[in-house]
Amino acid sequence: MIILDGLNPAQREAVEAVEGPVLILAGAGSGKTRALTHRIAYLIEGKGVDPASVLALTFTNKAAGEMKERVERLLGRSGRGMWVGTFHSVCARILRAEAEHVGLDRNFAIYDSNDQLTLVRRAISALEVSDRQYPPAQVRGRISRAKNAMVGPAEFARSAGNIYEQTVAKVYQHYQREIRRSNALDFDDLIVEPVHLFQEHPEVLARYRERFRFLMIDEYQDTNRPQYLLTKLIADGRRNICCVGDDDQSIYRFRGADLRNILDFERDYPEAKVIRLEQNYRSTQTILDAGNAVISHNKGRKGKTLWTERTGGEKVVLFRCANEREEARAILDAVRTLRGTAGRTLRDFALLYRTNAQSRALEDEFRRAAVPYVIVGGLRFYERKEIKDILAYLRVAANPRDGVSLRRVVNVPRRGIGDQSLAKVEDFAFAERITPLEAMGRAEEIEGLGAKVRGAMQRFHALVRGLTEEKDQVSIHRLTEAVLEQTGYLEAVREEEGTVEAESRVENVRELLSAMEEFSERAEDPSLDAFLREVALVSDVDQWDSRADVVTLMTLHSAKGLEFPVVFIGGLEDGLFPISRMAENPEDLEEERRLFYVGITRAKERLFLSYAMDRRRYGSSGESHPSRFLGEIPEPLIERRMPGMFEVEKQSRVTGHGSQEAVTGQRTLDPRLVTRDTRPRSGEVSGAFDFEDTLPFNVGNWVIHPTLGRGQIREKDGVGPETKLTIRFDTGATKKIIIKYASLEPA
DNA sequence: CTCTCGCCTGTTTTT
DNA sequence: CAGGCGAGAG
Numbered sequence: 095m096i097i098l099d100g101l102n103p104a105q106r107e108a109v110e111a112v113e114g115p116v117l118i119l120a121g122a123g124s125g126k127t128r129a130l131t132h133r134i135a136y137l138i139e140g141k142g143v144d145p146a147s148v149l150a151l152t153f154t155n156k157a158a159g160e161m162k163e164r165v166e167r168l169l170g171r172s173g174r175g176m177w178v179g180t181f182h183s184v185c186a187r188i189l190r191a192e193a194e195h196v197g198l199d200r201n202f203a204i205y206d207s208n209d210q211l212t213l214v215r216r217a218i219s220a221l222e223v224s225d226r227q228y229p230p231a232q233v234r235g236r237i238s239r240a241k242n243a244m245v246g247p248a249e250f251a252r253s254a255g256n257i258y259e260q261t262v263a264k265v266y267q268h269y270q271r272e273i274r275r276s277n278a279l280d281f282d283d284l285i286v287e288p289v290h291l292f293q294e295h296p297e298v299l300a301r302y303r304e305r306f307r308f309l310m311i312d313e314y315q316d317t318n319r320p321q322y323l324l325t326k327l328i329a330d331g332r333r334n335i336c337c338v339g340d341d342d343q344s345i346y347r348f349r350g351a352d353l354r355n356i357l358d359f360e361r362d363y364p365e366a367k368v369i370r371l372e373q374n375y376r377s378t379q380t381i382l383d384a385g386n387a388v389i390s391h392n393k394g395r396k397g398k399t400l401w402t403e404r405t406g407g408e409k410v411v412l413f414r415c416a417n418e419r420e421e422a423r424a425i426l427d428a429v430r431t432l433r434g435t436a437g438r439t440l441r442d443f444a445l446l447y448r449t450n451a452q453s454r455a456l457e458d459e460f461r462r463a464a465v466p467y468v469i470v471g472g473l474r475f476y477e478r479k480e481i482k483d484i485l486a487y488l489r490v491a492a493n494p495r496d497g498v499s500l501r502r503v504v505n506v507p508r509r510g511i512g513d514q515s516l517a518k519v520e521d522f523a524f525a526e527r528i529t530p531l532e533a534m535g536r537a538e539e540i541e542g543l544g545a546k547v548r549g550a551m552q553r554f555h556a557l558v559r560g561l562t563e564e565k566d567q568v569s570i571h572r573l574t575e576a577v578l579e580q581t582g583y584l585e586a587v588r589e590e591e592g593t594v595e596a597e598s599r600v601e602n603v604r605e606l607l608s609a610m611e612e613f614s615e616r617a618e619d620p621s622l623d624a625f626l627r628e629v630a631l632v633s634d635v636d637q638w639d640s641r642a643d644v645v646t647l648m649t650l651h652s653a654k655g656l657e658f659p660v661v662f663i664g665g666l667e668d669g670l671f672p673i674s675r676m677a678e679n680p681e682d683l684e685e686e687r688r689l690f691y692v693g694i695t696r697a698k699e700r701l702f703l704s705y706a707m708d709r710r711r712y713g714s715s716g717e718s719h720p721s722r723f724l725g726e727i728p729e730p731l732i733e734r735r736m737p738g739m740f741e742v743e744k745q746s747r748v749t750g751h752g753s754q755e756a757v758t759g760q761r762t763l764d765p766r767l768v769t770r771d772t773r774p775r776s777g778e779v780s781g782a783f784d785f786e787d788t789l790p791f792n793v794g795n796w797v798i799h800p801t802l803g804r805g806q807i808r809e810k811d812g813v814g815p816e817t818k819l820t821i822r823f824d825t826g827a828t829k830k831i832i833i834k835y836a837s838l839e840p841a
Numbered sequence: 842c843t844c845t846c847g848c849c850t851g852t853t854t855t856t
Numbered sequence: 857c858a859g860g861c862g863a864g865a866g
């Protein structure tokens with residue numbers, strides 16, 4: 095059978111074990127997705143299983159999309175009908191279908207962590223609790239943790255031991271009441287509610303068990319308690335559950351992920367078959383050795399050792415840098431040097447870091463050098479102010495009960511409806527048992543409002559009413575244009591700020607409009623409701639386009655599941671990685687180590703690590719020390735370098751005359767011998783060079799891997815991928831340099 | 842109700 | 857150092 099071809103014995107076993115519980119322990123780069131997709135294909139094609147009875151759960155839309163695509167590639171259209179999606183999107187789908195059992199309207203809103211925070215703040219102020227003693231972010235964290243432990247407000251209140259907890263309990267209660275009144279769910283509810291639904295409605299559960307006879311879960315090590323319960327509830331029907339994961343790559347403990355789910359799989363399913371995928375197809379032996387060595391310092395593991403047939407490989411390069419700026423330059427230099435060698439283009443490079451803030455220094459250098467890059471993560475597109483504003487209008491139109499969104503836009507752009515007036519509206523709404531939006535429609539009846547405010551409220555009410563009526567009649571794109579026109583949003587933005595900021599905002603709104611058009615063309619269900627649901631559940635990595643030829647910058651967390659020929663991991667300093675708060679508790683430290691392991695194992699060919707001896711942390715600078723994790727990599731695997739030292743890779747050659755040795759092949763040059771063009775140029779190779787810096791230099795489209803001393807170009811010969819230069823140095827030596835470089839365009 | 846200024850606080854990671 | 861938030865004035 096074609097589906098079984100090209101699989102190694104372990105993968106094959108994973109594919110063929112379709113009945114009963116199966117745990118696939120899949121090491122990094124071991125062909126996990128391959129095994130999973132082939133397994134699904136085998137089920138459908140080989141075993142004649144109806145695609146509609148297959149449910150595959152992932153953590154990111156990207157992973158889900160990839161899985162779907164690859165199964166379809168194997169099966170053609172016959173894979174249609176299976177459910178492949180993230181936990182969150184599948185749950186949203188189930189809740190929508192079963193809304194009446196949950197006490198929600200089908201068009202419920204999904205609140206992200208920012209919306210949550212707004213709601214927590216409101217609860218705190220409504221309860222007249224001090225937000226200094228109870229920082230909203232912290233309280234939100236407590237509520238989220240409670241939800242992930244399946245503890246509701248009532249139970250939380252019962253078990254609250256001290257004043258602090260009792261107060262949090264009150265906020266939690268208020269929060270939960272408000273979010274329900276808003277016909278909304280937060281990310282945690284999205285998973286928790288289906289669990290409740292299944293627990294309380296056996297007949298509903300039975301329906302889903304009947305439907306999903308084959309359950310597959312990717313990244314099982316990252317499941318939290320509600321996710322675990324959810325899968326267990328469904329799987330306990332037919333017990334055809336296949337979990338794929340790697341305990342060494344569990345990095346979401348802070349989000350409630352519970353490593354015990356994977357470690358105790360065999361206890362939950364005693365008849366389980368456990369399959370280990372240990373052959374790595376991604377990395378060189380050296381990189382794998384480094385990774386294995388690091389992760390072996392962890393205690394709580396299932397234990398497995400990755401191996402590869404690809405022996406050897408370049409050593410792991412470690413840069414010791416004076417500060418973060420020098421670190422950024424060292425990385426930039428390495429990218430420029432390696433670019434073009436071995437056919438590498440910019441998309442082959444990934445710069446990984448522990449915290450988003452670290453991207454700044456890298457960004458500065460790359461921007462200055464005009465090397466194109468993308469940053470994944472940080473502030474997401476859909477979290478930008480202007481985008482959230484527009485979306486909030488749409489969310490209110492879709493779900494008029496959405497209180498958080500209503501508050502967000504009621505006075506944006508300014509309409510003169512402030513907190514005072516809004517409070518009166520809310521009191522009135524509460525007394526009349528109507529929504530605040532409806533209350534605004536009846537502004538005439540509300541006492542103590544000025545005539546102006548009343549008018550503004552009625553106009554606002556009419557605006558939203560109009561949108562609600564139109565929302566299913568016109569495309570989301572048209573609807574959004576209506577919002578922009580009727581609110582004068584863009585004009586207001588332009589007026590408010592200096593043109594620089596404002597223009598980029600306007601630009602972002604345009605981007606939103608085109609994203610909507612794209613959605614309308616692509617989506618099965620192009621409705622506003624569907625769009626809002628998708629938007630609430632996309633992450634930045636989902637949108638990352640691996641085809642663009644640019645360097646990728648992202649956090650180690652975002653990098654999970656991806657691979658790159660060349661990987662840089664920066665900021666390997668104690669206190670930053672591992673982050674100081676995580677270094678105190680052994681379990682947290684192990685998680686940091688797993689994160690490092692994830693980073694290392696993203697690399698296929700080359701791995702560069704770096705640390706700075708002085709790192710600025712909020713403004714002030716401070717002395718840093720190399721990360722303890724560095725000491726866990728065996729010394730023979732490491733090549734230590736100073737920034738500015740670079741390698742002349744095999745394709746570039748410098749031939750010497752006179753006293754200079756020919757430099758061929760790969761070696762490291764003394765930084766003093768290296769140079770940089772100090773003048774701006776535009777394609778013409780000529781003139782004098784100042785050989786005093788320590789970096790390779792650009793001449794037009796070329797990068798010259800430098801030589802020594804000071805000198806001038808005497809001759810040049812050839813254009814295209816190979817140019818010969820003759821340089822006469824001040825020392826009297828003459829050098830011929832052959833430049834071979836496959837730069838694409840002047841960056 | 843809006844705006845401005847200045848203080849303060851925080852950087853862990855995200856569906 | 858930055859962005860967010862509160863206080864106080866117009």
